[in-house]
Amino acid sequence: MDSRLFAxxxxxxxxxxxxxxxxxxxxxxxxxxxGWPVLGVLCSPRLEGSVRxxxxxxxxxxxxxxxxxxxxxxxAFHRGVLAVARRPELPHLEALLAPGGSRATLVACPxxxxxxxxxxxxxxxxxxxxxxxxxxxxxxxxxxxxxxxVSMGASFVLPITASRDEAQACRILSDAGYTVATxxxxxxxxxxxxxxxPGRLCLGMGNEAAGVGEPWSSCCDVELTIPMRRGTDSLNVxxxxxxxxxxxxx
Numbered sequence: 001m002d003s004r005l006f007a008x009x010x011x012x013x014x015x016x017x018x019x020x021x022x023x024x025x026x027x028x029x030x031x032x033x034x035g036w037p038v039l040g041v042l043c044s045p046r047l048e049g050s051v052r053x054x055x056x057x058x059x060x061x062x063x064x065x066x067x068x069x070x071x072x073x074x075x076a077f078h079r080g081v082l083a084v085a086r087r088p089e090l091p092h093l094e095a096l097l098a099p100g101g102s103r104a105t106l107v108a109c110p111x112x113x114x115x116x117x118x119x120x121x122x123x124x125x126x127x128x129x130x131x132x133x134x135x136x137x138x139x140x141x142x143x144x145x146x147x148x149x150v151s152m153g154a155s156f157v158l159p160i161t162a163s164r165d166e167a168q169a170c171r172i173l174s175d176a177g178y179t180v181a182t183x184x185x186x187x188x189x190x191x192x193x194x195x196x197x198p199g200r201l202c203l204g205m206g207n208e209a210a211g212v213g214e215p216w217s218s219c220c221d222v223e224l225t226i227p228m229r230r231g232t233d234s235l236n237v238x239x240x241x242x243x244x245x246x247x248x249x250x
Contacts, residue, residue: 001040001060010074020143024079030153043081096132108204110136119150120238126154128245170219182212182220189225
């Protein structure tokens with residue numbers, strides 16, 4: 001295996017190369033068991049035995065001291081193992097839609113620009129049984145190194161798609177009978193505690209500054225809010241996503 005596969009990971013445009021990086025034993029283990037095309041694993045001697053066992057029959061393994069791995073990868077390295085894989089082919093939004101009459105929940109993140117927040121939303125969506133997640137052109141990369149670390153591997157099991165035409169995505173959801181509910185800080189929004197899952201739901205999560213933005217603001221069927229006290233005007237989107245998804249019993 002050519003160690004240049006792992007060279008300067010911090011500075012490369014991995015999305016453009018069609019690659020992703022899993023860092024740490026736990027994330028690497030989940031990647032290796034996902035069935036995705038893993039190109040190689042780089043690990044320190046202290047983890048060689050377990051990593052070779054995990055990667056057996058899947059991909060080659062190269063062993064280097066931690067300081068050499070850090071020099072190759074281009075960032076401080078403490079987790080003992082890195083894996084590089086090809087990014088998956090994104091399914092079309094239609095492939096994530098449940099058959100007519102089925103209960104289903106999708107999560108839309110059209111403008112979450114912070115990778116760690118997006119990774120946390122993905123983790124909550126997987127934990128609470130969402131059927132898939134949609135990102136838009138304003139979103140962070142769901143397979144960036146930071147997003148993957150925070151998602152704890154949920155990105156390998158939760159179906160994720162991306163749409164460059166958000167208005168078209170809204171139309172597809174409406175035509176398929178989905179209620180589009182967006183999170184809001186408006187005082188006129190429906191309190192979450194008084195809302196019941198409509199059966200086929202797309203929950204749009206916005207950022208704290210601009211909300212979901214257009215076209216989601218115009219196409220939404222209902223705005224939902226979490227009532228708060230003591231002058232708190234908003235919650236971090238990752239925290240809010242966990243509350244919404246748990247309350248909706250997806």
